[in-house]
Amino acid sequence: MYEEISKLSIVKGSQQGKVRDIFDLGDTLLIVTTDRISAFDVILPDPLPGKGAILNQIAAHIFRTTRHIVPNHFLTDRIEDYPAEFQPFQEYLSGRSMLVKKCRVIPIECIVRGYISGSAWSEYQRTGTVGGMLIPEEMKESQKFPKPLFTPSTKATKGHDENISYREMQNFMDRYIAEFLRDKSLELYNHAHAKLLAKGIVLADTKFEFGVLGNEIILVDEALTPDSSRFWELSEYAVGKSPKSYDKQIVRDYLSSLGWNKRPPAPYLPDEIKQQALEKYREIKDIIIGACN
Numbered sequence: 001m002y003e004e005i006s007k008l009s010i011v012k013g014s015q016q017g018k019v020r021d022i023f024d025l026g027d028t029l030l031i032v033t034t035d036r037i038s039a040f041d042v043i044l045p046d047p048l049p050g051k052g053a054i055l056n057q058i059a060a061h062i063f064r065t066t067r068h069i070v071p072n073h074f075l076t077d078r079i080e081d082y083p084a085e086f087q088p089f090q091e092y093l094s095g096r097s098m099l100v101k102k103c104r105v106i107p108i109e110c111i112v113r114g115y116i117s118g119s120a121w122s123e124y125q126r127t128g129t130v131g132g133m134l135i136p137e138e139m140k141e142s143q144k145f146p147k148p149l150f151t152p153s154t155k156a157t158k159g160h161d162e163n164i165s166y167r168e169m170q171n172f173m174d175r176y177i178a179e180f181l182r183d184k185s186l187e188l189y190n191h192a193h194a195k196l197l198a199k200g201i202v203l204a205d206t207k208f209e210f211g212v213l214g215n216e217i218i219l220v221d222e223a224l225t226p227d228s229s230r231f232w233e234l235s236e237y238a239v240g241k242s243p244k245s246y247d248k249q250i251v252r253d254y255l256s257s258l259g260w261n262k263r264p265p266a267p268y269l270p271d272e273i274k275q276q277a278l279e280k281y282r283e284i285k286d287i288i289i290g291a292c293n
Contacts, residue, residue: 018038019052020032025102029100030082032052032097033055033097034052035051039248040255042263042264042266043264044251044268045265046268048269048277049278051277051281053095055225056096056097057289058226058285058289059225060074063223065292065293066191066219070217070218071218072218072220073100073103074100079093081099082097082099100220103211103220105155105209105211106177106212108172108173109153110181110182110185110208110209111151111153111205111207112151112185112186112206112207113130113145114202116130116140118205118230130149131164131166132164132168133149133165133166141239142204142232142240144239148186148189150185151163152164152182155209166182169181177217180217181217184210188223195291195292196287196291196292197234198291199290201232201291202233203231204231206224207228209222226284227248231245231284232245246281246283247281248277250280255267
């Protein structure tokens with residue numbers, strides 16, 4: 001079935017990302033979230049069966065339930081509403097695709113951090129800053145910030161994204177747009193953080209992307225998935241430690257244990273590692289969909 005829809009991309013304008021296949025339909029896009037998995041910016045040779053559907057279903061649910069905060073590009077994930085040429089591929093598309101409004105994507109990753117972890121912790125250890133902002137108090141790994149921080153980055157088409165300060169971000173766009181992106185990102189984070197905390201999950205950090213459609217700024221891409229967010233179990237959370245997260249950390253840890261140089265070609269994953277990763281994805285999907293209504 002995947003080979004058949006790949007043939008369709010020859011007919012329809014398409015773009016292949018690390019995880020998503022995007023079909024350009026004029027005023028709309030069909031986004032297909034595949035089972036491809038990447039680690040350290042390298043696509044692994046074998047897929048993670050079912051991962052694409054999990055990510056797509058989380059994103060579709062979040063788009064449906066956060067329209068009161070900010071409009072978004074989501075139109076439908078009902079296959080029967082897709083153009084006729086996609087109908088023969090219902091089995092493949094079901095659960096892993098959505099039809100969205102086509103817009104001009106703003107090339108900024110809108111990252112919100114509620115807790116100091118990951119690259120933010122590494123930066124803080126080196127410079128005492130996070131996202132270029134001086135952090136006045138002495139902090140420990142995984143500690144909660146007094147208020148969530150907005151730490152944007154450039155969205156690179158090749159290579160790695162580059163962290164920038166909010167002040168630097170304002171050089172890329174009108175001040176009103178910068179303020180809108182910051183304020184809506186923080187509002188989305190605070191909304192999700194409160195909902196998930198009530199279910200025993202800490203939303204440590206997440207990223208959002210936005211686009212422009214006419215005179216309106218809308219939420220695009222994905223939202224609050226384990227590929228774009230760091231989730232921790234509240235019961236395992238402790239300041240000074242790095243809690244296990246609901247994402248592909250299991251995959252990254254396994255690859256790191258091999259001494260792989262993080263350049264293509266990537267090693268194959270054993271079935272046990274793939275199964276463990278999928279269980280984490282499935283678990284957080286059920287929690288997010290149950291919490292964020």
